[in-house]
Amino acid sequence: MSELQLESAAVGRQAANTRKKRSKTAFIVFIGIWLLLIGGGVYGAKVYTERMQRDITADIERQTASQIAEMQKAYDERLAVMESGYQNEISQLKEKVDALNELLTFAKDNADDKTDNSNKLYTQLNEVKKQLDELKKSLDVLK
Template structure:
């Protein structure tokens, strides 16, 4: 009688063949699972990248809008100041012309008006430079 534990060479080959095919399937399963994991990580990374880019774009657009409105407000304020100074200069010019026409040898008001006019022109030039810088 043969003991039950002994196997014949044909049986051992079949067992090895079965074990070999199951090892192949096991390795194939893990290779596929690793591939799926790598693809999932890659897809998720791209999704996060797109979200970050869209958030940055929205923030940039919002900041640009704020800067644009601030710029327009400054330009408007400077334009109003320039118009006001131009009207002041025009008034001084009229007053200077009138004073020159009516000046006598005793008073020297025209020099004072020229000085004031010069100061106003300096302020006007400074405002024009600021407007040029803002443009």
């Protein structure tokens, strides 16, 4: 009987060792599956955040481009208004210069001893020409 007991004890030990090996293997497989799930979740979160970042960046770029286009349009409109205003002022000053030139010519033709009137007209003409030059310079700066 003692051989039978030894044999059954050996079989019991083998069964216990087999159960321990199975439980270790099951534990390792369980940990491996959990690690795969965690790694997959981290990878998925990374891919999702990168895609969201690209989408947000593209939206911001589109918004910025449209705002810049609107600002450029408004600037061009204001510049055109200012330019036309300066052109009107320049044409008015040119008309004044022409009128003063006519008066000066008339005054020269009719001048006897009235050189003072001619000098006054000539001085006014020079002042108007200076203003015209300043307006032209301002217009060139705006362009």
